[in-house]
Amino acid sequence: MDKKLLDILVCPICKGRLVYKPRVGELICKVDRLAYPIRDGIPVMLEQEARRLPADEEVTG
Numbered sequence: 001m002d003k004k005l006l007d008i009l010v011c012p013i014c015k016g017r018l019v020y021k022p023r024v025g026e027l028i029c030k031v032d033r034l035a036y037p038i039r040d041g042i043p044v045m046l047e048q049e050a051r052r053l054p055a056d057e058e059v060t061g
Contacts, residue, residue: 001038011036012045019059026051030059 011029018027034050
């Protein structure tokens with residue numbers, strides 16, 4: 001993932017910062033508890049494509 005791209009990407013819902021998780025290929029919004037997938041190197045920033053994070057899943061970073 002390009003560092004410059006990561007610096008400008010925000011959550012499409014709350015406009016908050018995202019946490020990049022390269023091992024799982026996701027961008028995480030801590031506020032909305034959503035994980036946006038990265039497919040073929042392209043972030044999919046659609047709410048309907050995001051995975052809801054369970055309450056017990058810790059988000060660090």
